[in-house]
Amino acid sequence: MQPTMAAAPPLLASHAAVRSLAVSSTASHRGRLEGGYPPQVAALRRGDWVKLICGASFEDAADVRNLSLVYTLAGVDCIDCAADASVVGAVNEGIEVAASIVPAVQRPWVMVSVNDDCRDLHFRKAEFDPEDCPPDCSKPCEKVCPADAIALDRVMIGGKHPQSDHSCLKLEGGVITERCYGCGRCLSVCPYDRIRAMSYIRDPATTAELLKRNDVDAIEIHTTGKGTDMFNTLWSSLGVSVNNVKLIAVSLPDVGDSTVNFMSAIYTTMQSHFQGYNLWQLDGRPMSGDIGRGATRETVSFAVHLASILDRPPGFYQLAGGTNSFTVDCLKKAGLFQSTTSPGAPSSGMTGSQQAFIGGIAYGGYARKIVGRVLRKIPAQFGHARIEDHPDYLLEALQEALTLVGPVKGERWVGAAADFSEGSRAALRWAADNLLHTGDHHLLLLHMIKDPNYEQVETLFWEATGSFLCRCHWSKA
Numbered sequence: 001m002q003p004t005m006a007a008a009p010p011l012l013a014s015h016a017a018v019r020s021l022a023v024s025s026t027a028s029h030r031g032r033l034e035g036g037y038p039p040q041v042a043a044l045r046r047g048d049w050v051k052l053i054c055g056a057s058f059e060d061a062a063d064v065r066n067l068s069l070v071y072t073l074a075g076v077d078c079i080d081c082a083a084d085a086s087v088v089g090a091v092n093e094g095i096e097v098a099a100s101i102v103p104a105v106q107r108p109w110v111m112v113s114v115n116d117d118c119r120d121l122h123f124r125k126a127e128f129d130p131e132d133c134p135p136d137c138s139k140p141c142e143k144v145c146p147a148d149a150i151a152l153d154r155v156m157i158g159g160k161h162p163q164s165d166h167s168c169l170k171l172e173g174g175v176i177t178e179r180c181y182g183c184g185r186c187l188s189v190c191p192y193d194r195i196r197a198m199s200y201i202r203d204p205a206t207t208a209e210l211l212k213r214n215d216v217d218a219i220e221i222h223t224t225g226k227g228t229d230m231f232n233t234l235w236s237s238l239g240v241s242v243n244n245v246k247l248i249a250v251s252l253p254d255v256g257d258s259t260v261n262f263m264s265a266i267y268t269t270m271q272s273h274f275q276g277y278n279l280w281q282l283d284g285r286p287m288s289g290d291i292g293r294g295a296t297r298e299t300v301s302f303a304v305h306l307a308s309i310l311d312r313p314p315g316f317y318q319l320a321g322g323t324n325s326f327t328v329d330c331l332k333k334a335g336l337f338q339s340t341t342s343p344g345a346p347s348s349g350m351t352g353s354q355q356a357f358i359g360g361i362a363y364g365g366y367a368r369k370i371v372g373r374v375l376r377k378i379p380a381q382f383g384h385a386r387i388e389d390h391p392d393y394l395l396e397a398l399q400e401a402l403t404l405v406g407p408v409k410g411e412r413w414v415g416a417a418a419d420f421s422e423g424s425r426a427a428l429r430w431a432a433d434n435l436l437h438t439g440d441h442h443l444l445l446l447h448m449i450k451d452p453n454y455e456q457v458e459t460l461f462w463e464a465t466g467s468f469l470c471r472c473h474w475s476k477a
């Protein structure tokens, strides 16, 4: 099914703040384009590529559309989604709406995700029959699901009965299949072992058709690292269709000492008939970025492992699996954030010359969580809401998205506090001249109101810091 063209939203005056925020971000990205490469490849070379992962199995088109819109405005380089025509259509619709609000925005590449092996956890759906559930179950599955993919109602069986009589109750509902992305958290919390995981493989023939579309730019092949046979089978089924896209990503876990041999074998297979760019997605701890700080360690450890191996296969390298707001700091501590390859280490075989070893970061569950919180606030009466119809929520969602995209793109938020005095005006001018860099995302101006003890406070502040400037640490969990 081809995507329907998005109706351009009315350009509301209230989109002005969204436009201004997105334009400042876009402008700072544009100043750093490298000649000769598509902007997405230039980002990979610099190490500031950001990919939004909608989820290889997440097929809620309304959410995918809104997420794509918000993260396009935030400046992502790529949006990765399920290899399904309606989901691809939803991503492209989100991108088109973003471009109608901010015409200067960069169109991200659209990537479809497929698997060569049904054991890959990204390609499964939870399933259970609520009729098999004890009616008095406290429904931990519903509470633990990060995608709101389980909805259960406790209902009376015919007529009125006392609430305490569980024999007259039953559960209705179950898994909302299109929202389930296979994280598996419900499986482990069900006290009655009622939930099954149903695995599947994306059909290569359908995928080959998708790759012919003008609005699909890349493919990602998930592989388990347990042998090359299944990869080779999928590769030959896709045939020459792979040459319709600009980039092929291979997502794999760290399988220890055999990882590099496995990657090299796959690279040899791909080289046989593909002329585009290739990327290795280092999948640390799949589908866990929203769980907490520590989830990001595995993908960074994977990167450290590969950085120590000089004969690793050519291509761009990118983190995924457990990535969240701590990933950039973790990469910096490992000395791998936007650092270029060491002399003698391979650069991308497809592009040559020096480039960042880690080309960027893909964000999935965490990216969806921080924007999803805003999407859930849109009043239910609007049904499948188009976020652009609610500019205040769109602005809030964009601010959330930028907390993730901005640090990779190298943008900073600078805060300055001032009052209306001559001294503050001079200080503000000094801060603008000396503290702001090209590409800084925002100057936050805090207006301080003098209190009756202003002189005393000012004196104390000066004595304590030796300066009239206060360094602002701005962070968001």
Ligand code: SF4
Pocket (backbone or CB within 6 Å): 125, 126, 144, 145, 146, 147, 148, 149, 150, 175, 179, 180, 181, 182, 183, 184, 185, 186, 187
């Ligand atoms: S597998 Fe994950 S996303 Fe799917 S229903 Fe269970 S908890 Fe929700």
Ligand code: SF4
Pocket (backbone or CB within 6 Å): 128, 130, 132, 133, 134, 137, 138, 139, 140, 141, 142, 152, 171, 189, 190, 191, 192, 193, 194, 195
């Ligand atoms: S936790 Fe298990 S038994 Fe309880 S409602 Fe969920 S699926 Fe049913």
